[in-house]
Amino acid sequence: MIWIIVVLAVVIILLAVWLVALYNRLIRLRVEVQTGWANIDVQLRRRYDLIPNLIEAVKGYVAHEKGVLEAVTEARTGAMSARGPAQTGTANGALASALGGLFVVAENYPDLKASSNFLQLQTELANVEEILAASRRYYNSTVGRYNATQVTVPTIFVARFGDFGPAEFFEEEDQAVRSAPQVSFDQ
Amino acid sequence: MTLQQQIRGNRWRTGLLFILFGVLIAMVLGAASFAVDLPLLIVIGVGMIVYGVVTWYASGTMVAALAGAHPVGRDSYPELWQAVEAAAIGAGLPSTPAVYVINDPAPNAFAAGRNPKHAYVAATTGLLAVMNPRELRAVMAHEIAHVRNRDVRTMALAAVLVGVLLIVSDILLRVTLFGGGRDSNPFAIIGLIVALILAPIGAMMMQMALSRRREYQADATAAEITGDAEGMAMALAVLDADKRQIHHVARATAHLYIESPLVKGRGLFGNLGGLFQTHPALDLRIAALEEAGGFMLNREAATAGLPPEALMSPSDRGE
Numbered sequence: 115m116i117w118i119i120v121v122l123a124v125v126i127i128l129l130a131v132w133l134v135a136l137y138n139r140l141i142r143l144r145v146e147v148q149t150g151w152a153n154i155d156v157q158l159r160r161r162y163d164l165i166p167n168l169i170e171a172v173k174g175y176v177a178h179e180k181g182v183l184e185a186v187t188e189a190r191t192g193a194m195s196a197r198g199p200a201q202t203g204t205a206n207g208a209l210a211s212a213l214g215g216l217f218v219v220a221e222n223y224p225d226l227k228a229s230s231n232f233l234q235l236q237t238e239l240a241n242v243e244e245i246l247a248a249s250r251r252y253y254n255s256t257v258g259r260y261n262a263t264q265v266t267v268p269t270i271f272v273a274r275f276g277d278f279g280p281a282e283f284f285e286e287e288d289q290a291v292r293s294a295p296q297v298s299f300d301q
Numbered sequence: 302m303t304l305q306q307q308i309r310g311n312r313w314r315t316g317l318l319f320i321l322f323g324v325l326i327a328m329v330l331g332a333a334s335f336a337v338d339l340p341l342l343i344v345i346g347v348g349m350i351v352y353g354v355v356t357w358y359a360s361g362t363m364v365a366a367l368a369g370a371h372p373v374g375r376d377s378y379p380e381l382w383q384a385v386e387a388a389a390i391g392a393g394l395p396s397t398p399a400v401y402v403i404n405d406p407a408p409n410a411f412a413a414g415r416n417p418k419h420a421y422v423a424a425t426t427g428l429l430a431v432m433n434p435r436e437l438r439a440v441m442a443h444e445i446a447h448v449r450n451r452d453v454r455t456m457a458l459a460a461v462l463v464g465v466l467l468i469v470s471d472i473l474l475r476v477t478l479f480g481g482g483r484d485s486n487p488f489a490i491i492g493l494i495v496a497l498i499l500a501p502i503g504a505m506m507m508q509m510a511l512s513r514r515r516e517y518q519a520d521a522t523a524a525e526i527t528g529d530a531e532g533m534a535m536a537l538a539v540l541d542a543d544k545r546q547i548h549h550v551a552r553a554t555a556h557l558y559i560e561s562p563l564v565k566g567r568g569l570f571g572n573l574g575g576l577f578q579t580h581p582a583l584d585l586r587i588a589a590l591e592e593a594g595g596f597m598l599n600r601e602a603a604t605a606g607l608p609p610e611a612l613m614s615p616s617d618r619g620e
Binding site for chain 2: 253
């Protein structure tokens with residue numbers, strides 16, 4: 115009789131330890147997702163901070179291309195007010211394509227292209243983009259792991275007992291690709 | 302194998318390594334107890350534990366000193382810092398490791414430190430000279446991969462334990478050969494001497510085997526971090542083509558580098574050399590990347606930018 119109780123107690127304790135370990139795995143993944151997002155956020159802030167300087171540096175040269183500059187400023191405001199990874203990603207995609215438009219315009223101004231201030235800002239922006247790309251890869255792979263863990267056995271059994279839920283991916287959607295002209299062959 | 306499994310596997314292997322070394326040391330001490338007095342054995346044992354703990358905590362600094370690496374600021378090496386930072390963030394490390402530079406024309410790099418928080422990566426000035434930005438990013442991602450996969454910790458531990466074992470066997474060998482033993486049984490003495498010679502060789506072979514597997518894994522992780530398997534293969538092709546050898550290198554730190562810093566063994570032990578190599582052949586590593594990434598590396602294009610002196614073997618230069 116005593117043996118049955120002992121065996122039962124051991125089994126229950128092992129089960130509890132196992133469930134706690136599963137729960138901890140989800141918590142750990144959630145923390146990794148949050149850290150990944152914090153990394154992205156730092157780079158996005160660096161990008162937002164560089165843009166006013168960039169516009170300041172460009173303004174004097176391309177005074178009559180106001181539309182391009184306004185588009186960048188607007189896209190920046192939109193990106194800064196976006197909430198959550200998915201929305202922020204879309205807004206930053208718009209910002210990236212507005213910036214792309216600015217750099218295309220800059221090609222037409224040799225003085226601007228030769229300005230050391232502009233070159234430096236361009237390099238800094240490229241550095242931010244590179245680290246942003248790295249943090250995005252890490253974040254998205256972590257989100258993928260986190261989301262998959264919540265819906266697979268055995269972690270699915272403990273996922274409902276905590277504040278979990280699918281995390282959003284962060285993708286900077288390229289507006290230029292999206293708005294690519296439709297090619298038509300009927301004529 | 303996913304990264305988490307790899308890290309867990311590394312933890313498990315670190316534990317196993319620790320136990321195996323413990324067994325080896327216990328065997329050596331046990332065999333020695335027939336020939337050496339007990340108080341002396343205890344003194345040696347305690348001394349080695351203290352030595353091991355001290356070298357464990359000082360390992361990062363010691364490796365840097367042995368390699369002639371010094372820390373550098375972001376302002377003096379912006380591209381290198383940028384590559385390290387991008388790789389560290391892409392790998393999800395808690396912080397960006399410190400960056401060290403070695404003044405040596407031969408291209409090479411290593412990572413060291415007992416945990417991700419105390420880790421650093423080091424690159425030679427030669428590496429910075431011959432690598433384009435894409436290749437440099439790949440090499441730094443490879444080093445960061447060693448940090449993230451906890452390879453640096455396992456390797457630091459292996460180096461410390463091998464060091465302890467080498468010293469223990471060395472001391473005991475001298476005591477047995479030249480000191481007055483209690484036991485004059487010649488067979489026991491010969492057995493002991495054989496054990497004392499074999500134990501460190503076994504330990505070193507273990508260290509090398511551990512290191513070789515990790516290089517493939519670090520290459521794969523680097524490709525994942527940068528999203529650029531071809532860049533990693535290009536960097537390896539450049540390392541393979543460049544025949545210059547790094548000057549400051551201690552045998553004990555050889556397993557840390559991205560490319561083996563030691564001249565490959567020839568002659569009597571040429572065929573057995575594989576067992577003592579710290580790194581798999583670069584050809585095999587490039588082939589593994591090509592298979593995983595689904596591309597064929599154009600080696601001539603990758604190595605076209607190398608200076609002529611890089612392609613000469615050491616004997617051609619009269620070294």
